[in-house]
Amino acid sequence: MTKILLLMLGAILVENFIFSRFMGICPFMGVSEKPDTAIGMGFAVMFVMTLSSAATSLVYDYLLVRFELEFLSTIVFIVIIASLVQFIEMFLKKLVPSLYSALGIYLPLITTNCAVLGAALLNVEEGRGFVESVVFGFAAAVGFTLALVIFAGVRAKMKYTNTPKSFRGSPIALIAAGLIAMAFAGFSGISL
């Protein structure tokens, strides 16, 4: 139990996907304009990342390892995650329309997100079992959401600042992201 908790804490803070691994920067810049959309995207990522970690972990252990095809893991994971998201989308549209409309556009957006693929590949690299993989996937997504919401708050404030013209928009957002990443660097080196 302690091990699981430490794994979660590590994935959320120490090895935060955005601020220390620099994965999933595209949605991080794209949907962090408003806190509302950031939370929507965060929940979609949590949903997909947990499920894809589970699926890829099973496929790796029982298919790729068994047939000695470990070197195919990256390309197989891409295919699996993409079709899984497609499947979930159809499934939700038919059976849970309320969740479908809540996740909305964000669900297909994260089909080819590198954070989702990254979580799957990291699980393999670290040799995690099924339960650990699912926990890691979920915790990494929580860390992703945390980063997104924090940054959305910063950007909401930034809208009202008198930024020099050449820095307006993405440049100043990237600078702010770098500053937050430096703050998160304070967690690095803590081995849990």
Add this chain to the structure above:
Amino acid sequence: MMFVLLGAISWKPILIAFAALAAIGALLGLMLAVASKVFFVEADERVEQIKECLPGANCGGCGYAGCGALAEAIVKGKAKSTACGAGGPKVAKQIAAIMGEETVDFVGVRAQVVCSGCLGKVKLKYQYEGLEDCRSAIRQGGGDKVCPNGCIGHGTCVKACAFDAIHVIDGVAVVDYEKCTGCGACVAACPKSIIRLVPFKADVWVGCSSQDKGAVTRSYCEVGCIGCKICEKNCPSGAVKVENGLARIDYEKCTHCGICYEKCPRHIIFSGKEQKLSV
């Protein structure tokens, strides 16, 4: 040379990888194909059709999150087919046709900033050096201009406009009549509530919102309405009325004769065709 190299490649792992990936791909593809049949949901075609008609600027003037959200609301009957102010009568007609409704009269509207107190004409209380945003400036004693009802010109409406139709010129927001679509986003954004929507045909307007007495208005603004009633007396159709020290034009009665525009001693009745402040 080529044949030697080809012979040196061990083909077995390549073929295995190829076959395995092809098998996984085919399996997942088949699964998705089956799923798309099993979980097929009939979508209302009208939503897509209406979305096609709408301008697609996602200005938010209608009160919905964007053009897509408005299209869904119209199909569900929550919004009227004339809800898109930005699209104007043309879009309203198309939407009504899709929804099978009779065409409704659509009155085009334009936004108007009811103030002409540009810098140099109105007195300042203090030098504002905070965030460039009216909502922020208004918290500091209601803005830097003395006039309690005037435009403070820090550009909240400019940021709200999706069509680049409103700009702050010399400290006062001015609407570009050509670009304005009448979506109403700036009206909602203005913390002073001095932007209003007027019928498109309105080509004269009073550029002041001050309801102070004439002498008070005169004390802080060179271009404020002093309620002298010259416009009211000269209007042949009785469209101009002075209430609470401020001239108002009734667009139902106005014949666009332009007499009030010429007679106003403060030169604050403007013609929309000119679009410019008479500075």
